[in-house]
Amino acid sequence: MSGTLALIGSGNVGGAIAKLAVDAGWTVVLSNSRGPETLAELVASLGDRATAATAEEAVAKSDLVVVSVPLLAYRNLPADQLAGKIVIDAINYYPQRDGDIAELESGELTESGLLQRALPGARVVKAFNNIVFRHLADLPRPSGSPDRATLPIAGDDESAKAEVTRLLDDLGFDALDYGTLADSWRSERDMPAYVAPYHEPAPEGLDLQEYAGWVYLTAAAAPASAEKISALLASATRETTAHEAVDISRF
């Protein structure tokens, strides 16, 4: 499988996914908020299969779309063009960055449920949100490799999830379908399947701030099997705290 992948948001995560995609033979169209000309350096680094465009143009050219923007930017997405498209939601909600959003705080909506409501007709699939971009870049492996990592996906549209599973396979990952958009809280921020499964064991004694710095700058990637991700998703509760998420010694 190959095709054209649109990136709405071409920063850390969007850039990492774009690199995996071009390496896998996909064509990518990058977009951001400031305009295609600001993506010239990234396009050049990705080679002939990459171009930049406005978000609207990128969506129009695409088979699949990845949305990797700060959460509040969901309000500015080209909803009309995204109707009918498979939209992969890599967004995470951080109240410190995004402000308190009552429906997310209460658990009434998942992050992807919020996105789906803003994008009527889009076929939203949650994926890529639970892994740090550096680890995403380091972990692709050919199909069947014993150390291939598994990424969780969730969505309401079965055929969209099948397409995303094929994309992940192309990019070097197994996909694990853990349910609907309503279930997607299980891979959200601070849940056991969030970030920690994909890096080496954390040093003892880090507080959360130190842990976050270590994860983003230093931690080496480590593959997580389907069994491990499945168990972590199943162990999630609404009460799971970030401190529990940091403790990966159980696995």
Ligand SMILES: NC(=O)c1ccc[n+]([C@@H]2O[C@H](COP(=O)([O-])OP(=O)(O)OC[C@H]3O[C@@H](n4cnc5c(N)ncnc54)[C@H](OP(=O)(O)O)[C@@H]3O)[C@@H](O)[C@H]2O)c1
């Ligand atoms: N960092 C990670 O390892 C990681 C991992 C998984 C998921 N995530 C989540 O993925 C999202 C992006 O994170 P990131 O670290 O990649 O952020 P980032 O490096 O700051 O990149 C954000 C990108 O979104 C673009 N953007 C912002 N507003 C936009 C809009 N209205 N329309 C189109 N593009 C817009 C930015 O473009 P401009 O610069 O032109 O504004 C930039 O290209 C966040 O929700 C984050 O929580 C991050």
